[in-house]
Amino acid sequence: xxxxxxxxxxxNTKSRSGYEIKEIVEDQLAYFFDASIGMIYPTLRNLEKExxxxxxxxxxxxxxxxxxxxxxxxxxxxxxxYLKSPIAQDIYKSDCLMRLYLGTELSDxxxxxxxxxxxxxxxxLLQHLQDSYQDWQSKGMNKRQKITLDYGIATYKAxxxxxxxxxxxxxx
Amino acid sequence: xxxxxxxxxxxNTKSRSGYEIKEIVEDQLAYFFDASIGMIYPTLRNLEKExxxxxxxxxxxxxxxxxxxxxxxxxxxxxxxYLKSPIAQDIYKSDCLMRLYLGTELSDxxxxxxxxxxxxxxxxLLQHLQDSYQDWQSKGMNKRQKITLDYGIATYKAxxxxxxxxxxxxxx
DNA sequence: GATGGCATGTAATAAGTTACATGATTCA
DNA sequence: TGAATCATGTAACTTATTACATGCCATC
Numbered sequence: 001x002x003x004x005x006x007x008x009x010x011x012n013t014k015s016r017s018g019y020e021i022k023e024i025v026e027d028q029l030a031y032f033f034d035a036s037i038g039m040i041y042p043t044l045r046n047l048e049k050e051x052x053x054x055x056x057x058x059x060x061x062x063x064x065x066x067x068x069x070x071x072x073x074x075x076x077x078x079x080x081x082y083l084k085s086p087i088a089q090d091i092y093k094s095d096c097l098m099r100l101y102l103g104t105e106l107s108d109x110x111x112x113x114x115x116x117x118x119x120x121x122x123x124x125l126l127q128h129l130q131d132s133y134q135d136w137q138s139k140g141m142n143k144r145q146k147i148t149l150d151y152g153i154a155t156y157k158a159x160x161x162x163x164x165x166x167x168x169x170x171x172x
Numbered sequence: 173x174x175x176x177x178x179x180x181x182x183x184n185t186k187s188r189s190g191y192e193i194k195e196i197v198e199d200q201l202a203y204f205f206d207a208s209i210g211m212i213y214p215t216l217r218n219l220e221k222e223x224x225x226x227x228x229x230x231x232x233x234x235x236x237x238x239x240x241x242x243x244x245x246x247x248x249x250x251x252x253x254y255l256k257s258p259i260a261q262d263i264y265k266s267d268c269l270m271r272l273y274l275g276t277e278l279s280d281x282x283x284x285x286x287x288x289x290x291x292x293x294x295x296x297l298l299q300h301l302q303d304s305y306q307d308w309q310s311k312g313m314n315k316r317q318k319i320t321l322d323y324g325i326a327t328y329k330a331x332x333x334x335x336x337x338x339x340x341x342x343x344x
Numbered sequence: 345g346a347t348g349g350c351a352t353g354t355a356a357t358a359a360g361t362t363a364c365a366t367g368a369t370t371c372a
Numbered sequence: 373t374g375a376a377t378c379a380t381g382t383a384a385c386t387t388a389t390t391a392c393a394t395g396c397c398a399t400c
Contacts, residue, residue, distance in 0.1 A: 102181035158330030
């Protein structure tokens with residue numbers, strides 16, 4: 001799964017502008033697709049150059065004008081091929097766990113602080129996902145999208161529990 | 173957290189060869205550090221060129237000879253700086269969840285198959301982590317490293333549960 | 345003599361990230 | 373008039389990945 005597959009997949013459902021793609025990636029895909037937003041416009045540009053999508057200028061009076069991209073047959077073909085390809089394994093990188101593993105020089109106090117910080121961050125992310133529930137539903141969430149949300153909430157909760165018991169184990 | 177921080181951190185504890193680093197990354201860090209093994213030798217080369225580590229040739233009779241790398245003061249300084257830097261947020265990318273989200277064209281049967289595959293894969297990963305427990309302990313696992321293992325097991329279990337209930341919800 | 349584990353590397357390519365750069369419109 | 377939101381893009385750089393490439397040693 002690459003950035004271009006995601007952009008193509010979002011345009012496969014309906015035509016959208018770069019900004020609209022950015023909003024979806026930030027609000028709805030962020031949990032299972034960590035990509036910098038900066039990737040979107042370069043990707044759109046490449047896809048257009050390759051004839052996978054087509055740009056249309058849309059003039060707006062209440063907002064700045066925008067470019068709306070529509071997927072082409074060639075683009076649909078590429079996306080269908082992605083869906084047929086073998087599932088790529090998850091990519092997970094945790095700086096916090098790495099520091100726990102490598103930070104033999106850190107004091108117990110520093111480690112506790114590290115865990116506390118991570119805990120706070122994960123709690124915020126969980127809260128955000130839980131808040132999304134209603135928001136998604138109003139925008140029309142299908143069964144499959146609900147699975148992704150439930151999955152995210154479940155794993156955040158597990159991570160929070162693990163960090164909490166780690167914190168307690170470190171307490172003297 | 174970049175590849176070089178990890179290599180530097182592993183050499184900060186003790187001198188090792190590229191192959192030894194590869195084994196640790198595969199066996200012990202794989203859960204929270206998805207990086208291709210191909211990155212190790214290029215990274216060692218760069219770090220040596222920058223004077224962060226030093227190479228020593230070790231001659232072996234029972235095995236092929238190897239290059240053992242030792243961290244320098246400059247390298248220790250860089251690693252200490254990494255430990256002081258702000259924690260980077262987790263990176264997570266799930267091809268399976270992305271397909272659930274984007275695969276509006278897939279049939280329920282195809283979706284169930286997708287989940288089944290992911291389930292099987294996660295169960296294998298969990299089994300592998302659980303098997304690691306004894307192995308790690310014999311090699312000297314410290315309290316902090318144990319946290320990373322427990323965390324990994326907890327989140328895999330949560331993921332498996334989420335996939336199992338998703339599978340049941342899709343059943344007619 | 346074949347297989348599997350130990351051992352190391354390079355060149356080329358792809359992908360992702362950061363920093364830079366701009367500008368319209370709305371609302372307080 | 374200043375902040376927030378909507379809106380788009382490029383150039384340069386860093387990083388990661390892939391494919392290629394080699395060869396020793398032990399054991400079966």
